[in-house]
Amino acid sequence: MAKEKGRKLIAQNKKARHDYHILDTYECGLVLTGTEVKSLRQGRASLVDGFVQIDDHEAWLHNVHVPEYSQGTWTNHSARRKRKLLMHRAEIDKLESKSQETGHTIVPLAMYFKDGRAKVEIALARGKKEYDKRQTLREKQDRRETDRAISAVRRRQRA
Numbered sequence: 001m002a003k004e005k006g007r008k009l010i011a012q013n014k015k016a017r018h019d020y021h022i023l024d025t026y027e028c029g030l031v032l033t034g035t036e037v038k039s040l041r042q043g044r045a046s047l048v049d050g051f052v053q054i055d056d057h058e059a060w061l062h063n064v065h066v067p068e069y070s071q072g073t074w075t076n077h078s079a080r081r082k083r084k085l086l087m088h089r090a091e092i093d094k095l096e097s098k099s100q101e102t103g104h105t106i107v108p109l110a111m112y113f114k115d116g117r118a119k120v121e122i123a124l125a126r127g128k129k130e131y132d133k134r135q136t137l138r139e140k141q142d143r144r145e146t147d148r149a150i151s152a153v154r155r156r157q158r159a
Contacts, residue, residue, distance in 0.1 A: 020125035029086030052106035
């Protein structure tokens, strides 16, 4: 079997970018069991309720749903167990000190395979207020409308 190359996306947490201001991102490895890897290779995972907690200088990923492997036996994993993240000590210490500040949290943004290894992209984030969310949506809608207008003008010029 040839070694995998590149990045294959498994799951993304689009809601995190809507609900939080992303301050800093990190790429981490995951400690997984065999059935978890097989389930992830089928492209099945959900990061929606996930968060990272630092206990005793170790980073743990909580509430990420990796469904049980369909061909698994009694060795199958539990779907929402906490999973250890593999990070450098300096990164963990930096995240721990920053996450202690009021309003800061650590959320998973994406889960993917990179060169055959399961990785998760986590972010140090600050929660958005309701008016910030509305402002972001307004800016996104304005950008979309201007892009449509520009493309319509270009179409008319070609014709």
